Amino acid sequence: MTEHQENTMNNQQPFNPNKYPANTTIHLTLSGLLLLILLSLTNSAYALEFKVSAKNALFDKPYTTRLYIVVTENLKAEPRTKVDWFSPPPMYTVDVKNWKGQRAITIKNNALSYPPKMNDLPKKTYRVQAVLRTNPDAPSAMDGEGNLISEPMNIELDGSSDKVIELKLVKKIPPRQFKETDRIKAVHFISPSLSQFYGRDYKIHAGISLPLNYDPEKRYPVLYSVTGFGGTYHSIHRAQRAMGSAADNLIIVVPDASNYLGHSVFVDSENTGPWGQALVHELIPFIEKKYGGLGAKHRYVTGVSSGGWSSLWLQVNYPDEFNGVWAMVPDPVDFHNFQYINLYHQGENMFYDAKGNKRPLARYQGKVMLWYKDFVQMEQVLGPGGQIHSFEATFSHKGKDGNPELIFDRKTGAINHKVAQSWQPFDINHKLKTEWKTLASKLKGKLHIYAGEFDTFYLEGAVRLLKKTLQDLGSDAEVEIVPGMVHRPVPGIWGKIAKAIEMGL
Structure with missing residues (x-):
């Protein structure tokens, strides 16, 4: 999901599909x-x-x-x-x-x-x-x-x-201009693995924020900040502003996760390609060699929304490559609670609950801002690249028609149970449960996960399940449901991250 919707909804009215005659x-x-009859004559004649x-x-x-x-x-x-x-x-x-x-x-x-x-x-x-x-x-x-x-x-x-x-x-449509400064730089890197997947030179991009008084002869800790849905490497300017003085002593990298089918969330996918491999084994070594990164023991990752999910996935899936994660309001981390929908339950529906009530997709100050069915219908018009399509592009197998398998029927909302089961390898809570013996020591002291009590997109439910799992496993993970918070970065988090990095966790 996008991490900045809370800034755009203050003046929004709930979408009314009944606006038109x-x-x-x-x-x-x-x-x-x-x-x-009159409406028919005046509007459809x-x-x-x-x-x-x-x-x-x-x-x-x-x-x-x-x-x-x-x-x-x-x-x-x-x-x-x-x-x-x-x-x-x-x-x-x-x-x-x-x-x-x-x-x-x-x-x-x-x-x-x-x-x-x-x-x-x-x-x-x-x-x-x-x-x-x-x-x-x-x-x-x-x-x-x-x-x-x-x-x-x-x-x-x-x-x-x-x-x-x-x-x-x-x-x-003209290209968006990237404004470089003495501290802000852009990297455009041809990924060997993604180029092989797509059969052409495939560039991935990243925005770089250098430390204050950057010295190319020195080496620095590096924080990778993954954007939410719709973000690009241009978001490095906002990341640097958000961190303020906390950005003075480290390198910040905003890797661009976007592709034709949406947000890659840096997983290796049948449909979008090996984005995890491209980031961890190709782009990161290139950036840290060029700008002087200190290596895995001083490499950290954070993100908000889809970036929150991505950052947690990167830490869990590549536990030796990152030394800490701060995952904020992540996309569903347990598919038993996918925005309050249990994808694994037979007979579950994306559009309607068990009582036949319409399922909401977004809320603000107690009001429903979006309904799932309406949002999906809009995405059907826009085509590939939307948020729901993006989940399927990253988690689903490639279908016989060459497109990602659909997790639900677009007309009825009925969930395809077989496809839902195929998503399980990307269910982070499931991965932690089944691989904890291997992951426990590697993740010690590294997990910091936050959700808002009133998350705009109903994402806190999955984080509650994850919190219970980690408690039951005896993990020292910090998992917090922030009281009163909606879908946004945790207040004061950037200074906290900078201090943790300075202390080397």
Whole structure:
């Protein structure tokens, strides 16, 4: 999950999928029936469609990919920038095959859509934009470098007649510029193992924060900080600011875990490749040789959210390579409690609980902000690279169709028990239970795990199970459920980490 959602939700309203007339529940009294007829006449009496073509010079090859139309009521914004988890704008998509851009692609009311069907958009003025996903490495269609986009266009829907909107892909999303300073550096490393997996040169990236008064002749302890979902190596600037003076005496590295299918969480996966191997045995030796790391006894790892899970996985899976972990609000560390869902239980459902109630995915100040089913439907439109898809990409076997096996049915929410069992090797609590005889001495004094009592994404339940396991095993691990805390870094944690590193744990 992303580690910064608590900063964006203060002004958010819970997503209401019933905002659009086509989804409105109407009681069929006589007046209700009349209202239904009026709605039909005013909102569905016309047909809307988009025709998208492309500037010839943009296509270096035919593309088999996904084409998007994004619609927003914000008439000054670029529509693609308004796509987020908590208040997504209307989106419409079609998949194209061997498209060269010259022949216009038509997107009609039957396109994959979220939340309303195209012809159910209320009458008003909108701003629209087309996006073509072409970057083979970026998880997001909406901001992936090199993806093709049209200029935004304002359109007015008055319901009086059919409307055909023509859009043309005319430019590429520019690369995000990395700002280097005397202390902030970027590393772009071609990974041998990932290159072999993908059959092409595959770069992984990292942001580096050097100590104050850095001396290239000296060697330093190194803290690896893994971002949450959606983070990149650009997050090194935020990491350095967050740590303040605690960053003065160590090297901080933010390795970029992102790939086309989402967040790698630095596991070796059938679908995304050997990201754990690439980090631990390739990127880390390269960085520490270049910038002067002190080695495994002075190497530490931390992270928040998906980065919290990643950091704990790295410490547990490579116990000799790291000398301590501070894992904050991690993604599910026990699949018996996957955001309050028991993946191992026969008959369990991702969308509904045993009483038939809708399952929430996110909450804030006691209010449900997202429902699981709504979120999954949105991801289906966005395609590979979303949070739920990312879990499957990292934990599932590769299916017969070449894609990750689905953990649940996208229409019904029914969990595939066989796939759930195949995820067990990545169940961190299970791994600790079954391998404790080997891991106990190697993890002594190294485990520091934190969850919020009211985690935004319901992640604290799994940490409670992990805490009990470690207590039963006699571990000295620090596992804390922080009272009142939501999905965020632990207050005051950076100074605590810096002090522990200074003391060599």
